[in-house]
Amino acid sequence: MSSEAPPPFTERMLGMLEPAKLMTWAMSHYFRICAESVFKNGQILAPITQTRRLRDEAFGNFWVEFSSQPQRLMSPDPTTNQPPQPVGSSALIPPLLKTASGTVLDVGPGTGTQMPLLTSPSITSLYGAEPCTGLHAELRTRAIAEGISEKYYILPCGAAAAELIPALKATGTGVVDKYEDDASAGVFDTILCVRVLCSVPQMERTIGELYGLLKPGGRLLVTEHVVNPWWRAKGSFVARIAQGVYQFFGWSWFIGDCCLTRDIEGALSRAAEVDGGWESFELERSFEWSAMPYISGTLVKKGL
Structure with missing residues (x-):
């Protein structure tokens, strides 16, 4: 909604x-x-x-x-003594990530700018799957600064299971042991997808594999920009054309394979069809008038 x-x-x-x-x-x-x-x-x-x-x-x-x-992402409130707060799409992220708990997979953490939101004691271990190795040094530095380096594991891979599972095994934590014996057991209590599904290869397949890695009752926390829903009342045909223009002139080439025109909401919905759908599928739509509309919310996998 x-x-x-x-x-x-x-x-x-x-x-x-x-x-x-x-x-x-x-x-x-x-x-x-x-x-x-x-x-x-x-x-x-x-x-x-x-x-x-x-x-x-x-x-x-x-x-x-x-x-x-x-x-660029913060706006001070001159009427109060409160610190600057996130604005725009960045404001969607904090309330979502603060609910993460258990064994957590952070898909594409980049430089770890969201790491301050992931310091809760309810998070027992945190795995950051970041294929761009040039970002690892900054990611490691932030983990140390936030005091979570002992439970933060940097994985030099993307979200595809063929890369992710071997990387998880290489950590030596035993996090995939139960999964290898029984895939229905899953691996993660929480999976974070923040501005990353726009660039993963084979999106439909990757989302399906991430769904399979969730434990029963596990949660997928999502904040992603998507194709403009121009057919809806609050969508924009002009913005949809703009997305196509940016794609044509090299957006994906220069912005790390990002794609402005992916139907991520539809792919997320279809990922759970194997189990008859998600137990809960709550997504908020924002900025539907723009060339970068967003969906944000929590998807809960059905329990056993």
Whole structure:
């Protein structure tokens, strides 16, 4: 459901340009990395022969810079003495992540900017599956700073089970032992998906595998930008066209394989069909007028 009223016309139009600003920022990092490879390191063919490496390095640099600027996401309240609070889509994240508990999988934690929300004693262990190894140093530093390094395990992989299960076994914690004997037992009490399902390969399959890794009664906490629901009353046909334009001009290439036009809500719903659906499927829709509309909420797997 969505209770949000669209902003004034001018604000909506300016909001359409937010992806353009992010893409321009990411592009500058990519071209800088390519230039350094060619002119500084003498790797003339690197932009052709080492494209994946350069893209990963550039995106890692961009994401570290982007996530290190909390002022972009915070708004002070001049009428109170309260500290600045998250605004926009960032405001959807804190109330959701603070409910995480048990054995937790954080899919694509990036630099760990959300780690302060994951320090609850109710979290017994936390696994961060981050395929971009260039972000691991920052992720490790944040875990130490938050005092959870002893229970935080960095996994150098994505969310696909073929990568995730071996990486979990390599931690030596025994977290997958029961799962290997009985897949219905699952692995995690909570799985976090925050701005990550937009970029995972084979989204439908990956979401299905994540569903399988949830323990019965386990919860999937989701905050994701999705394809604009232009067919709904609060959706926008103009925003849907804008999403297509950004995709055409290289959004996925420069923004770590992110896709603006994925039907993540539909894929999440279908993932539980094998068990007759989710026990609870509660998602709030926000910013449906924009080129980056969001869904956010808690999905609960049926118990045994």
